[in-house]
Amino acid sequence: GENVEQHPSTLSVQEGDSAVIKCTYSDSASNYFPWYKQELGKRPQLIIDIRSNVGEKKDQRIAVTLNKTAKHFSLHITETQPEDSAVYFCAAILTSGTYKYIFGTGTRLKVLA
Amino acid sequence: GAVVSQHPSRVICKSGTSVKIECRSLDFQATTMFWYRQFPKQSLMLMATSNEGSKATYEQGVEKDKFLINHASLTLSTLTVTSAHPEDSSFYICSASEGSYSNQPQHFGDGTRLSIL
Numbered sequence: 601g602e603n604v605e606q607h608p609s610t611l612s613v614q615e616g617d618s619a620v621i622k623c624t625y626s627d628s629a630s631n632y633f634p635w636y637k638q639e640l641g642k643r644p645q646l647i648i649d650i651r652s653n654v655g656e657k658k659d660q661r662i663a664v665t666l667n668k669t670a671k672h673f674s675l676h677i678t679e680t681q682p683e684d685s686a687v688y689f690c691a692a693i694l695t696s697g698t699y700k701y702i703f704g705t706g707t708r709l710k711v712l713a
Numbered sequence: 714g715a716v717v718s719q720h721p722s723r724v725i726c727k728s729g730t731s732v733k734i735e736c737r738s739l740d741f742q743a744t745t746m747f748w749y750r751q752f753p754k755q756s757l758m759l760m761a762t763s764n765e766g767s768k769a770t771y772e773q774g775v776e777k778d779k780f781l782i783n784h785a786s787l788t789l790s791t792l793t794v795t796s797a798h799p800e801d802s803s804f805y806i807c808s809a810s811e812g813s814y815s816n817q818p819q820h821f822g823d824g825t826r827l828s829i830l
Contacts, residue, residue, distance in 0.1 A: 632817075634818055634819075636821075641804075641824075641826070642823070642824070643806065643821040643822060643823050643824055644757065644806070644821045645821070646818050646819075646820070649818055689756060689757065699745075699810075700747060700759055700762055701747070701757075701759070701819060703756045703757050703759075704756065705755075705756045706755070706756050708754075
C-alpha cells in the first residue's frame with residue numbers, strides 16, 4: 601500500500617529564515633498532495649496543495665514543489681514568522697478504493713523570534 | 714469555503730459509557746467522510762471511511778463493533794465509541810471532501826477530545 605515518509609520530524613529556524621519540509625511517497629498513481637498545518641489542540645488546516653499535472657505552486661510565502669519521477673514533494677516557507685510555528689503534515693491521495701489520505705508523520709516547526 | 718462542524722469538542726466520562734460524536738458538513742454534501750484518531754505528538758491515523766447510505770469501511774486493526782459509524786445523510790456522520798475504556802482516550806477528528814473525485818481537499822472538523830476516567 602501507499603507509504604508517505606516525512607522529514608525532518610522537528611525543525612527550528614530563526615525568524616525570517618526559510619523552512620523546507622520534504623515528503624516521499626510510494627504509490628506512483630497518487631495524484632493529489634495537500635499540506636496541512638495543525639496548531640496545538642486544533643484542527644488540521646489546508647495551507648496549500650498540488651496536483652500531479654504541475655510541478656510547483658506558490659501562495660505568498662508558501663510554495664510546494666512536486667517531482668513525480670522521484671516521488672517526492674516539498675513544502676517551502678519563506679520569511680518565517682513566529683505564527684508559522686505548528687505541526688505540518690503532508691499527505692498523498694491513495695487513488696484506489698475510497699481515495700483516502702495517507703498522512704506523513706508530521707514536522708514540528710519552531711520559528712524563533 | 715467548505716466548513717465541517719464536529720461536536721462535542723470535549724467529553725469526559727466514566728469507563729463503560731458509550732459516546733457519540735457528530736460530524737456535519739455545513740455548506741456542502743459529503744458522500745464520504747473520514748474518521749481519524751490522533752495520539753499526542755503523532756500523526757492522524759485513519760480509522761474508517763464513512764459512506765452515505767452504506768456500511769463504513771474500517772482500517773485494519775480497528776474494531777467495527779467498538780467504533781460504530783453511521784452516515785445516514787449527505788451532511789452527517791456519527792462515530793459512537795461503545796463501552797469506552799481509558800485506552801480509548803484520544804483526539805478524534807472527522808473530515809469530508811466536497812467532490813467525489815480523488816483530487817479534492819479534505820476539510821477537517823475541530824476534533825473531539827475524549828477522556829475516559
